[in-house]
Structures are given as C-alpha cells and as structure tokens.
Amino acid sequence: MLTRRSLASALLVVVLGSSLGCTTRITPTATTPVLTATQAITLEVPTTQAQAATPVRTTVPLIDDLAATQTAQAAIPPTPTFTPTPSPVPPGVLALMFYPPLILLYDPAVWRDESPYPAQGSNQLQAVQRETCRLAVAGGSGMNPGPTELLTLGDIAYSRTTYVNDPPGQTAALYLELASVPDYDYANPAPVLALVASSADWEACQALGETVLATLQVPN
16 A cells, blocks of 8 residues: 555656656667577688699709719710811822812822822822823922923913933923912912823823823812
C-alpha cells in the first residue's frame, strides 16, 4: 500500500522528468560474432602465369691434389705444330729459285731436273741422253762477257754470249733475258741462264737447251 509520502515522491520524479525534457532510450548492446571451431577463412592467392625457371646447377669437381692435376694436364694432347712443306715441282716444270716466280718448261723424256728442291740453290737440268749437256741458272755473276748476239727464242728475247773451249774441250753460252717476259717484276734482276756441253755435243745440246729457254714465263 502506497503511503502518502511514497506517492508524493513518485509524482515528483515524473514531474521533474517532464519538465526537463529527458527521454530515456534503451540501446541494444551489439554482439561480436565469434568464429567457432568448425568455421574456416579461405584466402585466394592468385598464381602467376609464368614461373621462374629452376636454375640448373653443374657441379665441377675441383682437383686439389697436385699429382692428379699433373695427370689431368698430361692427358690433354699437345697442340700440333704446322710445318709448311713446299709442294714438289711437277715433272716438266723448272722453277727458277733465283728468279721467282719464273719457270721453264721441259720434256721429262729429254731432261732430268737435278735442282735441290726445296733448298735454295742453282737450278739445273741434265740431258738424259747427253751426259755433258746441262742447262743451269747462272745468276748475276758479273762475268766478263765475250762477243754477244741478240736472238729471240719463241717470244723471249736474249743476249747470248758464247765461250768456246773455255775450259778446253767444253763450250758454254750465257743467255741474258732482255725484259721480255710478261708479268715479271723487273725490279728483280733479269734472268741469266747458262748452257754447257762438251765441244763434241755442243750443237745438239744447244738445240735442246734453246727449246727450253723459249718457254720462260710467269706461271698462270
């Protein structure tokens, strides 16, 4: 049962609240969700379209032992050295070593090449059937020439100096080429060639030798 005092107190509270404009609101409390043990979070991570190539590693064994190193080095074949070998002069060609690149052509059935290839020296052709008949390179020897005559053998011009019985029983002739060979560099000496035979064989030897002298040329 309300007493007079308690009723008056309640009315006072209502009146004060209306006069002050107070409004009482009840705000619901938000509840934070909690993940249970049966729930999971899925994260999608995008994959790249190109993957880096896996590097290939090569293991190189190291030779630490000196003896093993020397054995490995001994197993390597030595680098071959090249020693040029001059090409042999084919039969029928006399390569003038004093006057490169000039050549003479001869018949191997008539002449034998006794030149000291590949060593440098004086070329010499020996007649096969006439032992005393030889055709050789004389070179610029500074000889005192005897009477000379001009002649043309084939297309080649020569000055010829003949020595009869000098020495006794032998005849010789020097043939100085007179700058008539096409493509030969005459900054080099002009060729001098010699034909020698016994006086008895001279005429036959001269005919054979001058046939060869007519072929003087620079090879193609």
